[in-house]
Amino acid sequence: MDDTTTGPARRSVLCGLAVGLLAPGVLAACGTSPATNTGTTSTGTGKPGDQVAALADVPVGGGLLVNMAGNGRLLVVRPTDNEVRAYNPTCPHLGSTVSPPAGGVITCPTHGSQFDPATGAVRKGPATTGLTEVKVRVDGDRVLLV
Ligand code: FES
Structure with missing residues (x-):
């Protein structure tokens, strides 16, 4: 018997099984339930002075999707150690x-538009306009709405 002909078939079955087992989790992660969201939940009501994130939760060069009160979301990014911005x-x-930013760029997973984390400006379409900035400031170890 030649094992080289059964190897790929066996791998396909295992991959299919893995997809089948992971699919419910993947689908749940795509849902809108706050329990499955990867962001944090703001304790505030969306008013100036409300905390949207702990500074330590926003990685330098990356960012964090935050669930705001109600159904709103905020992308908090940290282009450099001393610079924090937020966008719709x-x-x-x-x-x-x-x-959230990866490799120095914010990317839309649907059609691949890319945005500058420091400004929200479009780097690559199909989007023709940038992300809308939401003013935040750092107060000690907290990121607050302005
Ligand atoms: S919805 Fe974001 S690039 Fe199309």
């Missing part, structure tokens, strides 16, 4: 939620 994470192309 709704992609201006067709409304998907953009991902």
Whole structure:
């Protein structure tokens, strides 16, 4: 018997099984339930002075999707150690939620638009406008709405 012909078939079955087992989790992660969201929940009501994140939870060069009171979300990013910004994470192309920065760029997973984490400006379409900034400031170890 030649094992080289059964190896790939066996791998396909295992991969299919893995997808089948992971699918419920993947689907749950795509849902809108706050319990499955990867962001944190703001304790505030969306008013000036409300904390939206702990500074330590916003990685330098990355960011964090935050669930605000109500159904709003906020993308808090930290382009450099001393610089924190926040944007409405709704992609201006067709409304998907953009991902926190990776590799120096904010990317929309739906059609690949890319945005500058420091300004929210478009780097690559199909989006033609940038992300809408939400003013925040750092107060000690907290990121607050302005
Ligand atoms: S919805 Fe974001 S690029 Fe299309």
